[in-house]
Amino acid sequence: MTMRVRFAPSPTGYLHVGGARTALFNWLLARGQGGEFILRIEDTDRARSKPEHTEAILHGLDWLGLDWDGEPHFQSEGVERHRADALRLLDEGKAYRDFADPSTAVGAASGAATDEEGRRRVRELAESVTPEESRVRADAGESFAIRFRVPAGETSWEDAVHGRRAVQNAAIPDLVVLRRDGTPTYNLAVVSDDADMGITHVIRGDDHLSNTPKQILLYQALGWPVPVFAHVPLILGPDGKRLSKRHGATAVGDYESRGILPDAMVNFLALLGWSPGDDTEVMDREELVARFSLGRVLKKSSVFDVKKLEWLNGQHLARTAADRLEPLVTAKLQLISGVSSDYLRGREVWYRSLIDLLRVRARTVDDIARQAVVYLTDDLEYDEPAVRKHWLKDPNTTVDRLEALRERLADVEWEKSALETAIRGMAEELEVGAGKVIHPLRVSLTGMAASPGIFDVLTLLGRDRALERMDRAIEGLKRGTFAGTQNERTRA
């Protein structure tokens, strides 16, 4: 029998990282075992379910590269089947009618089956109605809910993560499977759907641990094979509480727009609650698929640590080929600057070498794009601390050196080693460390105190652009433009 797993999100919001991790574990298992990974949208909550949420979830999975088999199922399409299953339970005497109206005080009290006492009351009340009477009242048009009659005994299963689990049935209330308005409840719908879809392994968050015995009882009552259950731990926020909106970015899409690579996200999520058993941390999805197993999934919930995600992203960034990075950087560039893909056309080789130089010192695609702007447009922004540190401590000397350097570079062959010889040579003549020359130069070329190696920056910019920027710096310094900004800052 081929393994079939499913991911069953409710379309009541974006794709949450917790949901994504659950989806990932399902996907890893299916892909590793030659099984099928099916998507089921649990859209039975009409009020909160929205098509755009379904879209967002599909997009999130798509971005992560978690491809599902076949078309997505929609739980709402199975309502007739759910109802039929509930009715069959009733026919077979495994469920009973509950005429109590929860909207009335009496009904609500009798329906509060939250403790032993309430459980007993619900059952007693229902049993006080004979089957005959029940049928007569139903035929007369009185509305009712259908409650599953939980049998005596104990329900146990072998959880693929938690091991042997057993629950006294006495602790389980007679749950409603069909509401008085004729709609199925969650536990019935899930069991009915999973059985209908031939799901063999149910891998879900361990917040469903307490639903499991109820569902097993339903499988058994309906005469269906019980799947393997695996309850994976939840993901927590930095404060140890269940990850939620107030922790900041919890949507997978947030990380997409922050310049995290899908491979890095997948790698990171896989490492939350699972480890391969050795010290390997950076893995591509093939390796994850090959090494993943439910047996190594932890029972302990884990905290989502953005810092580690970013580190991992840097690792993946370093391992991703420039031609795969290119479209991502370009897209981001268009968002944050006026650089168009037209501009980039015709200078692919140059553009690629730029990306290669920047990626080393970047942790996200956004970092690369932000830094790239300097080389792609001419409206430089000068970083104030950089200007103050490398120019304004001694503006006159700075001007002198930049001018001398500009003159010297004008005649040098525009090639990395020749440039290096020229610049280092000049520093020697001036009897100062190379940094004294290079730092002011860097600020003039990039406006920033940090950049790739200065000789790379020079060749990247090309002679004309580089000299032009130096001129601009010299002029500005002479006119005191930069001193002015400093004064402003001092006053502020």
Added chain:
RNA sequence: GCCCCCAUCGUCUAGAGGCCUAGGAUACUUGGUUCUCAGCCAAGAGACCGGGGUUCGAGUCCCCGUGGGGGUACCA
């Protein structure tokens, strides 16, 4: 309230009774490399929640406590 789950550095984790003087990663600190940043290299600090058992021996098994989490619906 009741039921259930969980518990190793701040964080992610290794650890299936002696291999643990508790390993790795991240984050942090310091030093080195270098034109800056990133990186890289080296070093440092940092954990078995507490108490009882069991055992020759416990991070590892059992019990209690504590802490955290989940559930407790005619929500999903």
